[in-house]
């Protein structure tokens with residue numbers, strides 16, 4: 648008797664990234680092994696909808712749920728699948744695609760769909776930032792500020808990010824933060840503070856190149872204030888995966904951290920920004936998500 652086919656649900660975010668999604672249904676049809684899988688394709692209609700679709704997908708008995716979009720879409724689907732045996736797969740179609748890149752998932756849709764036929768699954772960690780699950784990074788300071796501007800931007804994609812960073816960089820003022828790490832209190836001025844589950848923010852911009860998504864810990868990365876002429880060297884470090892060697896960045900592995908600053912009005916998780924009133928409490932959630940990997 649032929650083995651039972653697996654039921655896959657594809658959730659496509661039609662507005663993620665800049666690449667056209669028109670050909671995706673025919674690509675899925677041509678690449679997926681039909682003797683192994685049945686599938687349904689559905690489109691998210693608004694922010695938060697992909698999360699609800701994934702929750703319903705579990706109830707309906709789908710055995711794999713695929714997030715087609717960027718880190719925001721991945722976050723919505725993954726947070727519905729946490730602590731659940733149903734694996735998430737990713738077809739990267741966003742602006743940054745940080746988690747997909749960290750996991751080595753090809754940016755080419757045809758190849759990413761091809762991974763489903765192999766169905767290699769790994770268990771990964773996540774984190775919680777004020778109760779919000781994140782899978783790639785969360786942060787406060789300059790990256791949260793950029794996340795807020797990006798959310799309000801009329802266009803998406805890498806160019807929009809770069810334009811935002813260049814425009815804001817000279818006028819941004821680093822803040823002083825109070826940090827509580829393993830019962831120890833510290834006060835520190837920082838350009839940004841990122842907690843990295845995966846090593847990068849997206850677009851292969853690495854904040855913590857050695858981050859291990861299966862170690863049950865988060866990398867606490869503190870970028871100190873710096874002079875504008877250091878920016879080029881930092882950008883080089885970011886894209887050459889050597890940020891951990893910079894003396895402007897301090898990295899340590901933590902289970903949880905509490906961050907407070909009078910001037911901080913927002914934080915982000917996986918690029919989605921939120922208003923901040925009071926402290927930002929972050930902790931790791933070890934081994935909570937099944938993911939289809941390369």
Ligand SMILES: Nc1ncnc2c1ncn2[C@@H]1O[C@H](COP(=O)(O)OP(=O)(O)OP(=O)(O)O)[C@@H](O)[C@H]1O
Pocket residue numbers: 660661662663664665691692693694695696697716717718719720721723740741742743744745803804849917918919
């Ligand atoms: N139909 C829709 N209309 C408007 N927004 C949507 C729709 N479906 C999903 N969204 C929202 O789109 C936002 C952006 O999606 P996503 O993060 O996947 O793409 P991106 O920002 O271009 O990529 P990345 O996060 O990798 O930089 C998410 O916050 C999601 O909630």
